[in-house]
Amino acid sequence: MNIEIRRAQEKDLEGINQLLRQVLMVHHNGRPDLFKANAKKYTDKELITLIHNDERPIFVGVDENEMIVGYAFCVISQHIGDNILTEIKTLYIDDLCVDEQIRGHHIGRRLYEYVVQFAREQDCYNVTLNVWSCNKDAQKFYEKCGFVPQKVGMEQIL
Secondary structure (H helix, E strand, C coil): CCCEEEECCHHHHHHHHHHHHHHHHHHHHHCCCCCCCCCCCCCHHHHHHHHCCCCCCEEEEECCCCCEEEEEEEEEEECCCCCCCCCCEEEEEEEEEECHHHCCCCHHHHHHHHHHHHHHHCCCCEEEECCCCCCHHHHHHHHHCCCCCCCCCCCCCC
């Protein structure tokens, strides 16, 4: 499958929204106590703002027809002058998704590698992300990419 990876543009809004809905349903199915069904993570206005924010780049994978087949939402952060944290620059992957209809074609890996290269070009020290424990497929994917636990979030439902 011939895929180009590039920065998201306003024309990508509907394709990104379709994938955001897929991600939401994975989370809703895994944790319906936390995630609503049929909701949107971002309004279109918020998405447009993010698309133009260089500190929060969104990368998309597009096929030869310019259809969005995957995305990676990223956040670049650095703690300057923090009392306890060093001043390393981090690229955080806030969300990475490949269309469920075409998973298994290594699009997720290509998106991830593109993000890593971008992080290197930005002089980032590391790439981080969070993954929900109910999303075992995502955990396996990230482990194959070389991720290891940095910290563990825990809860006790009352």
